[in-house]
Amino acid sequence: MDQRTGQHRQRRNVYRGTQPGRRDTRPVRTSPPSPAQFETRGRHDSSYRKYAARKRKNRALRRLLYLAAGVMILAAGVLVVIQMDIFPICSGEEPDIPTAAMAETRTMEAAPGFIVAVDPGHGGGDIGAEGVYFDEWEMTWKTADYLMDLLEADDRFSPFMTTDGTEYEKASQRAANAVAGGAQLLISIHGNSGDDPSYAGFECYPVPPGRTYNAESLAFAQLIADGFGAANANLRGQNGVRYIYYDANNEKQIYEVSDTSVHTDPTFTLLEECGCPAVLAEQCFITSPQDVDAFGDDDGCHTAAQIYYDAICAWYETYGQAS
Numbered sequence: 001m002d003q004r005t006g007q008h009r010q011r012r013n014v015y016r017g018t019q020p021g022r023r024d025t026r027p028v029r030t031s032p033p034s035p036a037q038f039e040t041r042g043r044h045d046s047s048y049r050k051y052a053a054r055k056r057k058n059r060a061l062r063r064l065l066y067l068a069a070g071v072m073i074l075a076a077g078v079l080v081v082i083q084m085d086i087f088p089i090c091s092g093e094e095p096d097i098p099t100a101a102m103a104e105t106r107t108m109e110a111a112p113g114f115i116v117a118v119d120p121g122h123g124g125g126d127i128g129a130e131g132v133y134f135d136e137w138e139m140t141w142k143t144a145d146y147l148m149d150l151l152e153a154d155d156r157f158s159p160f161m162t163t164d165g166t167e168y169e170k171a172s173q174r175a176a177n178a179v180a181g182g183a184q185l186l187i188s189i190h191g192n193s194g195d196d197p198s199y200a201g202f203e204c205y206p207v208p209p210g211r212t213y214n215a216e217s218l219a220f221a222q223l224i225a226d227g228f229g230a231a232n233a234n235l236r237g238q239n240g241v242r243y244i245y246y247d248a249n250n251e252k253q254i255y256e257v258s259d260t261s262v263h264t265d266p267t268f269t270l271l272e273e274c275g276c277p278a279v280l281a282e283q284c285f286i287t288s289p290q291d292v293d294a295f296g297d298d299d300g301c302h303t304a305a306q307i308y309y310d311a312i313c314a315w316y317e318t319y320g321q322a323s
């Protein structure tokens with residue numbers, strides 16, 4: 001390998017982008033000749049100083065040009081950023097939001113749909129009663145989910161669940177959640193159970209006489225019971241609507257709906273404390289195979305959810321718009 005070839009190879013390694021095997025024809029950048037080189041070439045020393053001064057001047061001019069170009073590119077970039085509003089510059093004015101969108105947002109905040117609380121009865125580790133095919137909480141949650149779907153698809157309503165089921169929340173806590181959510185109507189979904197599989201049928205419990213919201217709750221309960229009756233449920237008691245109390249021994253005391261006497265014993269905690277018209281429904285006996293077929297399995301939960309939804313709609317037409 002001769003000296004010249006060796007230099008070329010060395011340069012190809014320095015300049016990026018030179019294709020391998022292709023001869024590098026770019027001019028080789030050279031350093032100014034040293035005084036010794038000038039002497040060798042027979043030039044006078046003052047010529048070298050002039051040459052070196054000219055090179056320095058050119059280099060300084062080049063640097064100045066590069067600097068000016070850099071400043072101009074930077075300024076152009078800043079102008080583009082401002083124009084595109086990538087980083088909004090605080091001008092002390094409100095951000096430019098379309099007025100129509102702001103109006104719509106305010107309307108939604110000012111007038112949400114009618115607030116319905118859906119209580120799934122059990123869950124969060126509380127299974128409720130044991131049924132012939134599954135536990136109570138599975139039926140109540142499935143029905144509550146289907147009912148939520150129906151209510152959410154109707155823009156008249158703003159439904160929410162009294163619990164997310166991640167942990168057990170007792171009735172007083174679920175009632176507090178209903179109050180915190182601003183509930184205007186509450187439906188609590190349960191399944192009944194009995195020792196004998198022949199026990200069957202539907203019943204529901206409104207807020208009892210003598211309490212705030214008794215009339216509104218009774219009307220809601222009657223609409224729900226009518227719906228179950230129309231779907232061929234066996235309505236327990238008088239048309240499926242009853243009042244319930246717990247006496248001093250924590251024993252259930254059940255009164256038929258025609259008995260409007262006022263009792264001081266507490267009814268279901270949720271009805272006592274939710275702060276709105278409310279009904280607790282015993283959808284069916286989960287210990288009765290026939291009941292489960294009609295109102296407890298997947299189809300049955302759909303049927304029940306539709307009945308609750310229709311009752312909520314009918315009730316809302318009379319009571320909801322006034323509240």
Ligand SMILES: [Zn+2]
Binds near residue numbers: 121129136
């Ligand atoms: Zn229950």
